[in-house]
Amino acid sequence: MQITDTSKKAIDIYYDKLESLINSVIAEYEQNFERKSITELDNYIALLNDGLDTVKDKRATEELDCELDVIIGIFNKLNDEYPEILKEAIHYFRMMFALLSKISTLDISVVPLIPLIQEDMFKLVPYDTSFEKFYFSPEDIRKTIIVFSLNDLSGISEFLNKFNVELLFHLLGKLSSTNGTSETHKYLLIDKDSSENADSLKSFMNLYEVSVGKEIHNAYRYDQIPLIRSDVEWDYLKGYQQFDDTIYILSEYNYQKNIIDKYLKLYQVIENFMFREPICSLVNLNGEVMFSIRDFQNLYKRVMENELGALKKFMKLALKLTYKETASSQFKDIVYLSWTKLIDTPDKTAGINGALRKLGYNENHSGNINIGNIQDFFSEVIYKLRNCIVHNKETEFHLTYGNFSDYPAIARLLEEFLIVCLEELVFNMLINKSQLISYNHPNIRLF
Numbered sequence: 283m284q285i286t287d288t289s290k291k292a293i294d295i296y297y298d299k300l301e302s303l304i305n306s307v308i309a310e311y312e313q314n315f316e317r318k319s320i321t322e323l324d325n326y327i328a329l330l331n332d333g334l335d336t337v338k339d340k341r342a343t344e345e346l347d348c349e350l351d352v353i354i355g356i357f358n359k360l361n362d363e364y365p366e367i368l369k370e371a372i373h374y375f376r377m378m379f380a381l382l383s384k385i386s387t388l389d390i391s392v393v394p395l396i397p398l399i400q401e402d403m404f405k406l407v408p409y410d411t412s413f414e415k416f417y418f419s420p421e422d423i424r425k426t427i428i429v430f431s432l433n434d435l436s437g438i439s440e441f442l443n444k445f446n447v448e449l450l451f452h453l454l455g456k457l458s459s460t461n462g463t464s465e466t467h468k469y470l471l472i473d474k475d476s477s478e479n480a481d482s483l484k485s486f487m488n489l490y491e492v493s494v495g496k497e498i499h500n501a502y503r504y505d506q507i508p509l510i511r512s513d514v515e516w517d518y519l520k521g522y523q524q525f526d527d528t529i530y531i532l533s534e535y536n537y538q539k540n541i542i543d544k545y546l547k548l549y550q551v552i553e554n555f556m557f558r559e560p561i562c563s564l565v566n567l568n569g570e571v572m573f574s575i576r577d578f579q580n581l582y583k584r585v586m587e588n589e590l591g592a593l594k595k596f597m598k599l600a601l602k603l604t605y606k607e608t609a610s611s612q613f614k615d616i617v618y619l620s621w622t623k624l625i626d627t628p629d630k631t632a633g634i635n636g637a638l639r640k641l642g643y644n645e646n647h648s649g650n651i652n653i654g655n656i657q658d659f660f661s662e663v664i665y666k667l668r669n670c671i672v673h674n675k676e677t678e679f680h681l682t683y684g685n686f687s688d689y690p691a692i693a694r695l696l697e698e699f700l701i702v703c704l705e706e707l708v709f710n711m712l713i714n715k716s717q718l719i720s721y722n723h724p725n726i727r728l729f
Contacts, residue, residue: 289398292451296385297341299454303378304334304353306459307360310367323364329356346386346393354379373432373467374459380435381454384442392447399451402474406456409470409478412500416487417444427487428453428471499683501540504697508536508705512605512613514713524721525712528554532708541696542671542683548704549668553589555711556596559718566722594661599718600707601657613710617703618656624699633691640679640689641666664700667692 290298311327333353340348357379361372368375409429415437416429426449430441442450453471472478488498522529528551535547601614625631625648638647641663651659670681681692711719 289400290455292396292399292448293341293344293346293393295399295401295451295455296346296382297337299378299457300337300348300350300353300382301334301341303375304330304337307357307367308334310369315364315367320364323360323367326356326360326364344390344393346388346390348386350379350382350386354383369459371459373435374457376435377430377432377438378454378457380438380442381450381457384439384445385450385454388447396447396451399448399455401455404452404456404471405474406453406458406469406471407478409468411468411470411484411487412498413487414468415441416491417441418487418490419444419446419449423448423452424473426452426471426473427483429487430469432467432469500687501683502542502686502693503539504541504544504701505539506697506701508709509702510706510709510713512616512706512710513607514710516713520715522712522715525719528712540683541693541701542681542686545696545701546668546671548701548708549664551708552593552596552664552704555600555708555719556592559596559599560592562717562719562721566717590661590665593665594658596718597657597661600711600716601660603707603710603716603718605710613703613707614653614656616706617660618653620699620703621651621656621660624694630694634695637689637691637695638663640692641670642679660703663695664704667695667700 308327308330311323315323330353333349333356337348337353340346357368357375360367361375365372403424404426411429413429414431414434416427418428419426423446428449430438445453456471470478470483491498531547531551531554535544535551538544538547601612601617603613605611605613605616625634631648635646635648639645667681670679673680681689686693710716
């Protein structure tokens with residue numbers, strides 16, 4: 283490494299920081315507390331002065347065993363009993379001591395082998411990010427990127443275990459109570475000549491984290507269990523075994539707690555139903571009669587229809603199913619009622635219209651929805667929202683957990699309209715063994 287005016291031996295950085303830490307508290311005491319003659323505080327400072335003498339003695343012999351635990355114990359006592367003397371900088375002190383403690387465990391024979399630390403290689407700056415900790419250090423140490431939070435020092439020892447020895451001293455050398463303030467108390471260690479472009483750094487860190495198997499998103503939880511309010515008639519003799527695959531998909535649906543994943547599982551069931559319906563229709567219509575070539579041709583035509591068209595045809599039939607016999611209501615009625623509740627105030631309407639625009643609808647489209655076209659609209663929204671999640675075309679709106687919090691109206695569209703209506707419809711059709719999705723005969727007769 284090139285030796286410059288800012289190069290320093292690693293052990294000198296260690297002792298410079300430790301002495302500075304102790305001296306800062308002693309100076310604060312002498313300036314603002316000594317005249318108050320607080321006996322217990324005076325005793326703590328006396329012990330700190332003794333610790334400082336020990337540190338200087340050990341420095342002279344270039345040893346790392348300087349009774350650091352004793353000094354840390356005194357700081358903890360001061361924080362518990364006289365926190366004002368630390369000037370509310372306890373998080374900074376704890377990070378410093380975590381680094382010093384890690385370094386003190388090094389084999390002393392290794393320390394002289396550490397290259398001279400070039401103190402101006404890195405900069406440490408306040409940095410607002412979603413990461414509590416981030417560590418990237420390739421072979422070229424100058425490309426290192428480190429993020430840490432002074433507010434969250436849980437697991438800091440394990441985090442520091444990732445550091446190569448040289449980086450421990452680089453970070454120690456840069457850490458100071460005058461680094462600047464950050465509302466989140468998060469800091470970034472990066473090459474001094476590097477740009478701090480927030481978007482570029484965020485994308486880099488996100489990509490690196492997912493490449494090592496970590497998660498970067500904050501999922502949006504949906505913990506409501508299915509609520510069946512429609513008329514259903516449970517009967518084990520109905521033969522639910524033909525729905526075994528669907529039942530297991532619904533088990534996976536219940537297992538999922540994140541709303542996007544739950545919605546996709548629910549769509550998987552609906553997708554099965556909408557292509558199952560034309561098969562059930564033809565099979566049940568033929569009964570025990572042999573299937574002809576023409577029957578197979580008709581079956582092929584119906585199941586090969588485009589997905590949105592198939593979904594609309596299925597919903598036109600499914601939403602005619604009885605919801606409450608006593609009220610003479612169909613599922614179409616309850617879907618429309620759920621829709622009207624979703625837009626029952628001007629603010630709600632504006633939000634939902636904004637969500638619909640993201641899905642490709644025109645301005646103020648909510649005003650066009652009525653009981654007559656609710657089936658088609660319901661089908662379209664189900665399909666469009668699914669596409670926004672599973673498709674990743676540059677020309678389309680793409681919904682992920684990364685941007686989900688930016689669209690609270692879409693969350694409402696899912697929670698208060700799509701999921702509750704689809705849950706009810708799915709379970710009603712399964713429990714009642716709807717003719718739309720169930721086979722009356724276990725086999726197709728071919729000859």
